[in-house]
Each structure stands twice: as C-alpha cells, then as structure tokens.
Amino acid sequence: MIVIFNPDVDPQGDEVRLLLATITSYPGVKTTVHHVYGATRTLTEVYLIGKTEIVPTSAVETLPGVERVVRVSEKYRILGRHRGQLEAVGFVYNGLTFDQDSLHVFAGLCAVDTREHVEKTVAALSRAGVKTTRMGAYKPRSSPYDFQGHGKACLPYVFELCGKYGIRVIAMEVLHESHIDEIRQALAQAGEPTGVMLQIGTRNAQNFELLKHVGQQKEFPVLFKRGMGITLEESLNACEYVASEGNRNIVFCLRGAKTHLGDPHRNFVDVAHVPVVKRLTRMPVCVDPSHSVGKRDRAPDGLLEIHHVTAQGVIAGANMVLVDVHPAPEKALCDGPQALLLEELDVFLEDVRIARDAYDRRKALAARKREASA
Numbered sequence: 001m002i003v004i005f006n007p008d009v010d011p012q013g014d015e016v017r018l019l020l021a022t023i024t025s026y027p028g029v030k031t032t033v034h035h036v037y038g039a040t041r042t043l044t045e046v047y048l049i050g051k052t053e054i055v056p057t058s059a060v061e062t063l064p065g066v067e068r069v070v071r072v073s074e075k076y077r078i079l080g081r082h083r084g085q086l087e088a089v090g091f092v093y094n095g096l097t098f099d100q101d102s103l104h105v106f107a108g109l110c111a112v113d114t115r116e117h118v119e120k121t122v123a124a125l126s127r128a129g130v131k132t133t134r135m136g137a138y139k140p141r142s143s144p145y146d147f148q149g150h151g152k153a154c155l156p157y158v159f160e161l162c163g164k165y166g167i168r169v170i171a172m173e174v175l176h177e178s179h180i181d182e183i184r185q186a187l188a189q190a191g192e193p194t195g196v197m198l199q200i201g202t203r204n205a206q207n208f209e210l211l212k213h214v215g216q217q218k219e220f221p222v223l224f225k226r227g228m229g230i231t232l233e234e235s236l237n238a239c240e241y242v243a244s245e246g247n248r249n250i251v252f253c254l255r256g257a258k259t260h261l262g263d264p265h266r267n268f269v270d271v272a273h274v275p276v277v278k279r280l281t282r283m284p285v286c287v288d289p290s291h292s293v294g295k296r297d298r299a300p301d302g303l304l305e306i307h308h309v310t311a312q313g314v315i316a317g318a319n320m321v322l323v324d325v326h327p328a329p330e331k332a333l334c335d336g337p338q339a340l341l342l343e344e345l346d347v348f349l350e351d352v353r354i355a356r357d358a359y360d361r362r363k364a365l366a367a368r369k370r371e372a373s374a
C-alpha cells in the first residue's frame with residue numbers, strides 16, 4: 001500500500017507522524033517514508049509493507065494531509081506504475097535531476113587507465129558543457145588475466161580531476177560492497193568535489209546481496225544495467241531488491257542482450273524497451289549504445305552504428321546515455337574498439353540533440369491528439 005500526501009506536506013511533519021503512529025496499531029506492517037520528485041511536483045510517499053490487508057483503506061485516506069491511497073499489485077511494488085495509478089518519480093542528486101523527462105549524457109572511460117587520459121577526457125567534456133561522465137575503476141572481466149581496473153588506487157585522481165573540470169556525477173561500477181566504502185572514503189578525502197552513481201553491471205544483475213547493499217545506503221543513486229541473459233521482468237525485480245531495502249533512486253539501463261541473433265553487434269540492441277520500462281515503472285531509463293553495439297562500424301550514411309542506436313534510444317524517450325569515449329582508443333585497456341574519439345564528441349552531442357528534439361515533437365503530437373479526442 002502506498003500513501004501519497006498532498007504536495008505541501010513535510011516528510012518530517014505532523015501529518016506523516018500521525019500516519020506512522022496509526023500504523024503501529026497494525027502488527028506486521030512496516031513503513032518507509034520517501035520524498036519523491038515528480039515531473040511537476042515534489043511529494044511525500046509512505047510505503048506500507050507486510051500484512052497490509054489488515055489495514056483498511058478508509059482508516060488511512062481520511063487522515064489529514066493524505067491525498068490518495070494506492071493498493072499495489074504484486075509486481076514491482078515500489079517501482080511500478082500500478083496500471084497508471086502512479087506518476088513517474090525521479091530524484092535530484094548533486095544538483096542534477098533524474099526523472100522520466102530529463103536527459104543526461106554520461107560519456108567517459110570504460111576503464112580508467114592513466115591520469116592523463118582521465119584529464120583529457122574530462123577536459124573535453126567540460127569544453128562541450130557536459131557535467132556527467134563514466135569512469136570504470138573496478139572492472140568485471142571475462143578472463144582473470146585481463147586488466148581488472150585500478151580499483152581504489154585511481155579514485156583520488158579521478159575525483160580530483162572530475163571536480164576540477166566541473167563534473168557533477170560519475171557513473172562507476174561496483175562489484176562488491178567494500179567498493180562503496182572505498183568510494184565514500186575517497187570522496188571524503190578529496191573534499192567531495194563530485195558525485196558518484198553506483199553502477200551495477202549486467203554480470204551482477206542478480207547478485208542479490210550486492211543489490212541489497214546498494215539499496216541499504218541512500219547516499220549514492222544506482223545505475224542498474226539489465227541482465228544480459230535474463231528477462232526484462234527479472235531485471236525489474238532485481239531493481240525492486242534495491243528499492244525494497246530503502247534506496248529508490250535508481251536509473252534502469254538497457255545495454256543489449258547476449259544472443260547471436262544480434263550479430264554483428266556485440267549484444268542484441270534492446271532500445272525498443274525504453275517506452276516499456278517507462279510504462280511499467282517509475283524509473284528513468286538509460287541506454288548504453290557502446291556495450292550493445294560494441295564496435296565503431298560506420299553505416300553508408302556516414303553515421304557510426306553507435307550514433308544510430310543512441311538516436312534510436314533518445315527518440316524513444318531515453319533519459320540518459322552511457323557512452324564510451326577515449327583519447328587514444330588503441331591504448332585503452334578495456335573496450336577500446338567501441339570508444340568514440342574525443343574529437344567526435346561534438347558531433348555525437350549534436351546528434352543526440354536532434355534526436356531529443358524529434359522526441360519532444362513526437363510527444364507534443366501525442367498530446368495534441370489526446371486533447372483533440374478528449
């Protein structure tokens with residue numbers, strides 16, 4: 001059960017306290033309070049979990065400040081839209097808003113290799129006006145003999161340089177809960193110059209203990225990458241593991257599925273799921289054209305296939321793009337063949353703007369159509 005308060009209700013105020021006190025008389029029902037950011041308003045929601053069938057709706061909806069009570073279905077209890085009864089929600093992190101209307105490009109290194117490459121990359125982003133990047137410090141590799149990432153050793157210079165060039169959020173994969181502590185410590189030591197979005201890679205999509213750990217902290221938002229060989233439903237349930245532990249600041253990332261049906265791409269591109277995830281859940285949706293396409297092949301029209309897939313995701317309403325760039329891809333220690341060059345960044349960003357503009361016009365068309373038939 002979700003209790004939605006009127007927008008002017010303070011999450012620490014009397015109205016919320018009265019609801020929490022009322023619920024203590026129902027054994028086996030737990031409550032969690034969430035402050036959520038919607039497209040048009042900010043509000044407080046209280047989640048009732050457990051034996052909620054013993055709580056009559058009437059006992060809650062008549063309490064002061066309550067706008068609405070929604071009985072949730074079994075699926076995606078926290079993140080779901082529940083047949084359109086709930087609007088999308090997002091979050092604000094380090095000054096940036098992430099929701100189903102926003103769009104951010106996270107361009108950066110698949111794997112941090114040298115300080116010089118980090119600096120060249122973030123300097124190019126800064127020149128292009130981009131405030132979000134990706135920097136892999138901990139790398140999950142198919143072979144134990146491949147480069148595993150510099151780990152915590154690179155965090156001080158990554159955070160320092162990101163701060164120096166105005167980067168506000170870095171997407172950074174974690175493979176173990178100890179990595180969250182290492183990131184927290186390194187950020188504190190550097191004086192909190194930037195923010196981090198904890199990335200759960202496709203290989204850990206069903207590592208339930210790790211999902212619980214990122215869910216138990218609320219300091220960092222989470223970028224969840226769909227499992228490459230599991231259903232969309234299983235991936236969305238994995239996000240519920242994070243949300244049900246308390247952290248619902250999650251962006252869902254489509255990165256392709258592993259099947260040879262996608263050949264010659266590295267993974268079978270799944271951007272068709274952008275509107276599906278937005279319909280089923282309240283999460284913002286990211287696309288990762290680099291890991292889905294996997295190489296720099298150029299179509300006869302002159303555009304890289306990575307550009308095409310990015311545009312397909314953005315024109316379908318994606319809220320975030322995660323893309324590999326590198327100052328010298330031939331020297332990259334991981335995924336060089338799919339990295340865009342820094343000189344290509346401007347064209348890439350312009351192409352994203354064209355696709356976003358087309359999406360905005362398509363959305364306006366649908367709104368006009370709805371108004372005309374209302």
Ligand code: PEP
Pocket residue numbers: 110136140173200201202203225255288291
């Ligand atoms: C990555 O983004 O660096 C990565 C390893 O991606 P994925 O988990 O989608 O393979």
Ligand code: MN
Pocket residue numbers: 110291334335
């Ligand atoms: Mn990679």
